[in-house]
Amino acid sequence: MTSIRPTAGRGIVAAGHPATCDAAATVLATGGNAFDAVVAAGFAAAVAEPTLTGLGGGGFLLAHRADGATTLYDFFVDTPGLGLPGGVSEPHFLPVTVHFGNAEQDFNVGLASVAVPGCLAGYLSVHERLGRLALDRVMAPAVRLAREGVPLNAQQAYLVRILQPILTLSDAGRELYTRCGRPVAEGERIFNPKLAEFLERLAGAPVGSGPRDFRAEDLASAIAADMAGGGGHLTAADLSAYRVIDREPLELAYRDHRLLTNPAPSFGGSLLAVSLALLEETGSPPAWGTAEHLIRLAEVMQETDAIRERGEIALRLRATGGTTHVSVSDADGNVAAMTTSNGEGSGYLVPGTGVMLNNMMGEDDLHPDGFHVSEAGVRVASMMCPSLLMRDGVVELALGSGGSKRIRTALAQVLSNVVDFGMDPRAAIEAPRLHWDGGCLQVEPGYPEPAVQALAQRLPVNVWDERNLYFGGVHAVAPGHQGVGDPRRGGSVARC
Numbered sequence: 001m002t003s004i005r006p007t008a009g010r011g012i013v014a015a016g017h018p019a020t021c022d023a024a025a026t027v028l029a030t031g032g033n034a035f036d037a038v039v040a041a042g043f044a045a046a047v048a049e050p051t052l053t054g055l056g057g058g059g060f061l062l063a064h065r066a067d068g069a070t071t072l073y074d075f076f077v078d079t080p081g082l083g084l085p086g087g088v089s090e091p092h093f094l095p096v097t098v099h100f101g102n103a104e105q106d107f108n109v110g111l112a113s114v115a116v117p118g119c120l121a122g123y124l125s126v127h128e129r130l131g132r133l134a135l136d137r138v139m140a141p142a143v144r145l146a147r148e149g150v151p152l153n154a155q156q157a158y159l160v161r162i163l164q165p166i167l168t169l170s171d172a173g174r175e176l177y178t179r180c181g182r183p184v185a186e187g188e189r190i191f192n193p194k195l196a197e198f199l200e201r202l203a204g205a206p207v208g209s210g211p212r213d214f215r216a217e218d219l220a221s222a223i224a225a226d227m228a229g230g231g232g233h234l235t236a237a238d239l240s241a242y243r244v245i246d247r248e249p250l251e252l253a254y255r256d257h258r259l260l261t262n263p264a265p266s267f268g269g270s271l272l273a274v275s276l277a278l279l280e281e282t283g284s285p286p287a288w289g290t291a292e293h294l295i296r297l298a299e300v301m302q303e304t305d306a307i308r309e310r311g312e313i314a315l316r317l318r319a320t321g322g323t324t325h326v327s328v329s330d331a332d333g334n335v336a337a338m339t340t341s342n343g344e345g346s347g348y349l350v351p352g353t354g355v356m357l358n359n360m361m362g363e364d365d366l367h368p369d370g371f372h373v374s375e376a377g378v379r380v381a382s383m384m385c386p387s388l389l390m391r392d393g394v395v396e397l398a399l400g401s402g403g404s405k406r407i408r409t410a411l412a413q414v415l416s417n418v419v420d421f422g423m424d425p426r427a428a429i430e431a432p433r434l435h436w437d438g439g440c441l442q443v444e445p446g447y448p449e450p451a452v453q454a455l456a457q458r459l460p461v462n463v464w465d466e467r468n469l470y471f472g473g474v475h476a477v478a479p480g481h482q483g484v485g486d487p488r489r490g491g492s493v494a495r496c
Helices: 017-029 033-049 119-128 135-148 155-160 171-177 192-202 219-232 236-241 268-281 291-309 406-421 425-430 449-456
Strands: 012-015 056-063 072-077 096-099 103-109 245-247 250-254 257-261 323-329 335-339 387-391 395-400 435-437 441-443 461-463 475-477 481-486 490-495
Touching: 012 192, 012 475, 017 033, 017 323, 017 490, 033 056, 033 072, 033 119, 033 135, 033 192, 033 219, 033 323, 033 335, 056 119, 056 257, 056 387, 056 395, 119 135, 119 192, 135 192, 219 236, 250 268, 250 449, 257 268, 268 291, 268 406, 291 406, 291 435, 291 449, 291 481, 323 475, 335 387, 335 395, 387 406, 395 406, 406 425, 406 435, 425 481, 441 449, 441 481, 449 461, 481 490
Parallel strands: 441 461
Antiparallel strands: 012 323, 012 490, 056 072, 056 335, 072 245, 096 103, 250 257, 257 387, 323 335, 323 395, 387 395, 395 475, 435 441, 475 481
16 A cells, blocks of 8 residues: 555544534643543533433543553443442333334333443543543533534435434423424434533632542442432442553554454454454455455455354443444544444433433343343443554554444444555545345445445345435544545544
């Protein structure tokens, strides 16, 4: 591939919403570094992308400092229930069917679906350790968005509509997401004044006054009381025990590059590594878009699934549904790749905060051993894998994706497009994708028809009519060079 080398003096952001990008770019332009900016993006995304992420969810940040040090900050969710005597006799666990066009999927929401949240603790911890701007300046874009409102774009309006049974489970949710009894529509604004006030209180809390996240005594007490009185599992002990964990990234070679990604106990990075290793074993790749290329991709996806099924990667899958990603680089050489999720949301909003907590414990296909059987206090595993593609010690691409099980296949195809076929990041991300779902090969439009016909002779194939968020949303930055937001998931780019 053509080497991508950074150019000094350019900060770049790629994310899933223009308001998220603008928040990060504003912080960069006022003297913040990439880590200030990615935290600002996280807070802003909680307002602009509320169906995909939020302060009540969890995630991962892969942070590469200008001095060359790289750390994976794990602020994903924990299994709740510490100090809960004998379990909950009548858990608040509500099945909800969400209709995705011609398909539908069942989720479980309510108080018993909530895992111990990590995003807020993660953002504050990363800012404290790596940021250089004052917290109020980092939070300011999100405060403004929450107070002035964010117009719903087409994607968010669609998600608000199909997730209405969850978003409107409580009076507080109905106040946020409905107008005169109907879902907020495209072009209408979502206002969250309670979130604006909550963020201002956090930013104004004196340093050293104690935890400023959900571990704070007043918030923990309010949450615990609601849970205890309403059939939830989350306790004050869970909130108090929660910690952001620093991890060494998983590092692997791919052709003449190195990839840094999410390590155990999560499995997205390991499965991505398996896929890339299988691709590399074939030697030089066939021409892009040929029958040989597509068949090889399909075989790699099937073999990766088979390795997982055989237990060669001891997968305890806890993937997430609603997920988004942010990539940021600054002019000093700092790079951040952050993926976060709120699941589909539990329907429960923390009193006085405007924050809906996650439903990570409530998705039946993610809990094969049954609900509420995992040990309390255990960090939940995830398919999310924010990643850095490097060569000769230089970050050439920061990237990540939403999309649950499609995260690894989306990233593997984008990385192969860049490394194997010399595509620039935009072409690599906008190229069509495919995904083996276990019984059928899902194929986006855009591949040559003879290659698709050859695929169909070997495997069941479903060719889609259009690109779709089903195939992930890879938002990437080539530091000093280019940012690309995936159009499948409302991708946007900002520079400063």
